Amino acid sequence: MDGNERYNGQQDMSAWQQQNGGGQAPAWQQQNGGQMPAGQPYNMQPYNGQQYNGQPYNGQPYNGQQYNGQPYNGQPYNGQSYNGQPYSGQPYNGQPYYYQQLPMYRQPPKKSGVGKKIGYFFLALSPAAASLILQLVLSLAYVLIAAVIEMASYMGQHPGASQAEVDMVYYSVIMRNLTGGVFVYHLLSLPIFGLWYYFGCKKPKLKQSFKNVTWKAAAIAVLGGVVMCLLSTSIVGIEQYLLPKIVENYVDMMESVDIGNDVLSTIAAVCLAPIGEELVCRGLILYYAKKSLPRFFMANILQAAMFGLMHMNWVQGIYAFAIGLLLGYLVERYHSLLPAMLLHFVVNFSSTVWIDKAFFWFPDELYAYSLMFVITLALTLLLVLWGGKIPKKEERA
Numbered sequence: 001m002d003g004n005e006r007y008n009g010q011q012d013m014s015a016w017q018q019q020n021g022g023g024q025a026p027a028w029q030q031q032n033g034g035q036m037p038a039g040q041p042y043n044m045q046p047y048n049g050q051q052y053n054g055q056p057y058n059g060q061p062y063n064g065q066q067y068n069g070q071p072y073n074g075q076p077y078n079g080q081s082y083n084g085q086p087y088s089g090q091p092y093n094g095q096p097y098y099y100q101q102l103p104m105y106r107q108p109p110k111k112s113g114v115g116k117k118i119g120y121f122f123l124a125l126s127p128a129a130a131s132l133i134l135q136l137v138l139s140l141a142y143v144l145i146a147a148v149i150e151m152a153s154y155m156g157q158h159p160g161a162s163q164a165e166v167d168m169v170y171y172s173v174i175m176r177n178l179t180g181g182v183f184v185y186h187l188l189s190l191p192i193f194g195l196w197y198y199f200g201c202k203k204p205k206l207k208q209s210f211k212n213v214t215w216k217a218a219a220i221a222v223l224g225g226v227v228m229c230l231l232s233t234s235i236v237g238i239e240q241y242l243l244p245k246i247v248e249n250y251v252d253m254m255e256s257v258d259i260g261n262d263v264l265s266t267i268a269a270v271c272l273a274p275i276g277e278e279l280v281c282r283g284l285i286l287y288y289a290k291k292s293l294p295r296f297f298m299a300n301i302l303q304a305a306m307f308g309l310m311h312m313n314w315v316q317g318i319y320a321f322a323i324g325l326l327l328g329y330l331v332e333r334y335h336s337l338l339p340a341m342l343l344h345f346v347v348n349f350s351s352t353v354w355i356d357k358a359f360f361w362f363p364d365e366l367y368a369y370s371l372m373f374v375i376t377l378a379l380t381l382l383l384v385l386w387g388g389k390i391p392k393k394e395e396r397a
Contacts, residue, residue: 151173190279196279200287224330225342231323234369246314326380
């Protein structure tokens with residue numbers, strides 16, 4: 001018997017009863033004749049480092065073991081990773097459990113059928129046809145209305161006028177109001193073609209168009225406008241030696257319109273035409289032509305040719321074709337109509353206001369115009385090289 005009334009690991013019942021107020025011994029002691037089972041804890045304390053009923057005491061592990069879903073030997077349990085690796089779609093032992101997600105496969109763009117391309121081709125011609133019809137109808141309507149009003153006034157003031165006098169006055173009224181008819185066409189056609197361009201070309205954003213106009217684009221437009229004006233002058237100069245009759249008729253027509261001296265014709269040519277013609281040619285025609293033809297240069301040639309035909313004379317048509325090629329390049333290069341409108345404005349302003357005055361000294365000779373043509377053509381190529389290649393769709397801002 002030791003100091004705790006324990007002898008050889010056993011406890012005397014009387015000593016235990018004295019220590020516990022004389023009460024009865026616990027059930028296990030009664031069942032075992034007062035003897036404590038070997039290897040079992042006393043008062044829930046481990047005995048000889050052993051465990052009672054395999055359960056830990058006070059939540060502490062036994063011999064490095066853990067209870068109730070806690071790690072065993074440092075390894076997680078119950079949905080946690082094995083060997084330090086996670087499970088359920090995560091790598092196991094350094095290897096992936098599921099295959100990694102492959103990048104999404106992009107479907108190639110669907111190619112338009114032949115019928116659809118033919119439809120876009122004729123649709124590319126329709127803006128030019130609509131422009132010519134609209135110009136004819138609006139100009140004629142304006143001229144006829146003005147003629148009727150002026151003729152009625154003249155007949156009231158001159159009731160005895162002869163038929164020859166009336167015819168002369170009528171012809172004079174028609175010629176005098178031609179510029180007004182051109183002005184009315186350019187003014188009324190702007191909202192028509194503007195709405196057509198907006199709803200027919202996937203609603204282009206004006207803010208993005210302004211953003212695309214870099215300082216280089218503006219510089220190319222301004223310099224290109226001056227160069228194109230000189231190129232046009234050289235072409236007309238060469239044409240007057242090769243096609244003298246045609247150029248003579250062209251000069252008479254321009255004098256009758258009186259561009260540069262008449263206010264309405266000047267506003268129409270310098271301010272309104274660059275906007276309206278760019279909407280028609282570089283906006284609508286080029287947009288539909290690119291959907292019809294396989295290469296941009298083909299679409300650019302088509303819209304430039306339509307631009308030349310819209311001027312309805314050979315002299316302007318030839319140099320308008322050359323200018324249209326550069327205008328189409330600018331639109332496609334900077335993905336905006338604004339640089340083309342600026343270049344078009346500079347061309348019309350220069351030819352109307354100052355080009356003749358600045359080059360009054362230029363010799364009216366074939367060799368001089370030929371030299372000017374070569375120089376301006378070289379300058380045009382340099383401007384294109386400065387502008388750079390046309391970016392692909394995915395490279396655009």
